[in-house]
Amino acid sequence: MNSKLQPDGSYQRIAVPQVVLGLSGIVSVLVIGGTGALALAITGVLGLLSIAAVMLSVSSHKRILNESAAGMQLQFEHELGQERARHIDGLDGLCVDVLPVWSNQIEMARVHTESSITDLSMRFGNLSQRLSSALATSAMSSGNGEQSDLVTLLKESQTELNSIVTSLRSALEVKRSMLNEIYALSQFTGDLKKMAQDVADIAGQTNLLALNAAIEAARAGEVGRGFAVVADEVRKLSNLSGDTGKKISATVETVNQAIASTLRVSEQYAKQDTEMVANSELVIEHVMAKFGTATSGLADSAEILRNESQIIGNEISEVLVALQFQDRVSQMLMHVRNDLGKLEDHLHECEHDRAAGNTANSMDARAWLNELAQTYTMPEQHAVHDGKQHIPANNSSDITFF
Numbered sequence: 001m002n003s004k005l006q007p008d009g010s011y012q013r014i015a016v017p018q019v020v021l022g023l024s025g026i027v028s029v030l031v032i033g034g035t036g037a038l039a040l041a042i043t044g045v046l047g048l049l050s051i052a053a054v055m056l057s058v059s060s061h062k063r064i065l066n067e068s069a070a071g072m073q074l075q076f077e078h079e080l081g082q083e084r085a086r087h088i089d090g091l092d093g094l095c096v097d098v099l100p101v102w103s104n105q106i107e108m109a110r111v112h113t114e115s116s117i118t119d120l121s122m123r124f125g126n127l128s129q130r131l132s133s134a135l136a137t138s139a140m141s142s143g144n145g146e147q148s149d150l151v152t153l154l155k156e157s158q159t160e161l162n163s164i165v166t167s168l169r170s171a172l173e174v175k176r177s178m179l180n181e182i183y184a185l186s187q188f189t190g191d192l193k194k195m196a197q198d199v200a201d202i203a204g205q206t207n208l209l210a211l212n213a214a215i216e217a218a219r220a221g222e223v224g225r226g227f228a229v230v231a232d233e234v235r236k237l238s239n240l241s242g243d244t245g246k247k248i249s250a251t252v253e254t255v256n257q258a259i260a261s262t263l264r265v266s267e268q269y270a271k272q273d274t275e276m277v278a279n280s281e282l283v284i285e286h287v288m289a290k291f292g293t294a295t296s297g298l299a300d301s302a303e304i305l306r307n308e309s310q311i312i313g314n315e316i317s318e319v320l321v322a323l324q325f326q327d328r329v330s331q332m333l334m335h336v337r338n339d340l341g342k343l344e345d346h347l348h349e350c351e352h353d354r355a356a357g358n359t360a361n362s363m364d365a366r367a368w369l370n371e372l373a374q375t376y377t378m379p380e381q382h383a384v385h386d387g388k389q390h391i392p393a394n395n396s397s398d399i400t401f402f
Contacts, residue, residue, distance in 0.1 A: 063220070070216045073209065074230055107337050113178075114330050116171040123164055127157065128316045131309050154291050161284045168277045175273065179266050182259060189256040196252055199245035203238045210235035250365040255343060257369065262336045264384050269329055280319055287312050328378060335375050 130153070213231035290308050373385050 066216065066220045070213060070220060073213050073216065074234075107333075113171060113175060116167065116174070120164060120167055120171070123160070123167075124316050124319060127160055127164075128313055130157065131312055131316070158288050158291070161288065165277070165281050165284060168280060172270070172273050172277055175266075175270055179263065179270060182263055182266070189252055189259065192252040192255075193249065196245050196249040199248065200242055203242035203245055206238035206241065207235055210238055251343065251347075254365045254368050255340075258336060258339055258372070261381075261384050262332065265332055265380060266329070268380075283315055283319075287315065328380075331377055332381060335372070335381070338375070339372050 210231045213234070214228050217226075217228035217231055287308075290311075369385070373382065376382050376385065
């Protein structure tokens with residue numbers, strides 16, 4: 001076959017000398033033999049041979065061009081497959097890296113809030129005991145010395161109550177910071193969804209290219225059979241990649257729903273906490289104003305002082321009951337943290353299966369959410385999970401945690 005490969009990958013035909021030689025032979029026969037029958041016959045044979053050589057050269061050139069095009073297309077598909085694999089690895093790596101961060105942030109906020117509320121409850125309890133002691137002392141005493149001590153105690157109580165309000169505000173700031181962290185982390189789900197969509201798009205494009213390669217290989221005939229096998233394997237890999245992209249999208253959607261559920265519940269409780277702190281501050285200011293009035297006429301109003309002390313004790317008890325919201329928040333955050341840990345374990349298992357050459361287990365988002373719902377212990381969680389309006393917590397509970 002008279003062809004050679006050029007530096008740019010193309011082929012150049014060198015059948016021109018054959019055509020020239022055939023024409024020269026025809027001219028020579030005509031010159032030597034004239035126009036006799038034998039000369040004309042020889043001339044016809046030489047012409048046919050020249051035409052056959054040209055046709056053979058054109059056919060060979062077409063086959064070489066087809067092989068070159070198929071090779072370039074397979075190379076492009078291979079590079080596209082590598083790019084798709086990098087996208088999948090990057091998405092899995094992001095999930096594996098960011099899930100522990102989410103879990104640790106939620107656990108840190110839960111522990112910090114629980115510690116702060118527990119400390120506040122203890123301080124309220126101690127304050128209630130001190131007020132009871134002051135009430136008993138006031139009932140037993142009638143001298144100016146005892147009255148002076150009670151005035152000092154009231155001033156100290158006011159200072160402690162003010163510090164409690166400050167602590168409550170600090171706890172709210174911590175919770176607001178936690179909500180901001182969760183909201184910032186939820187923004188990653190948008191990137192995860194985009195990456196999953198990119199994987200699906202790449203898989204679709206790879207499948208289309210594999211189909212084109214199979215068509216071109218079929219046109220090449222027997223020579224393209226090997227390319228057809230490769231194109232079929234590329235198509236299978238593309239389908240597997242598409243399924244993986246769908247599984248990743250389902251996983252990202254599950255995480256997004258869990259975070260959105262947590263944000264909705266946390267925002268509701270943050271609003272309640274803000275109102276509780278404002279009400280507590282108003283109650284404390286109101287009570288301390290009454291205490292100021294009572295202490296100014298302590299000598300003539302011992303009975304009033306005892307009554308006011310009883311009111312304070314009742315209000316502090318109500319505040320202690322209101323502080324039980326922490327148990328609810330802690331349980332909600334614990335459920336979210338455990339679910340994130342479960343998702344992290346699943347991703348590690350998928351990564352291990354892929355490293356071992358096995359197919360990763362598929363994830364059913366509906367079944368995952370059903371299992372998550374079974375861990376709920378409060379009606380608010382079920383309501384938010386089902387997309388219903390939030391049910392306000394009952395602050396009149398008789399349960400006490402201390």
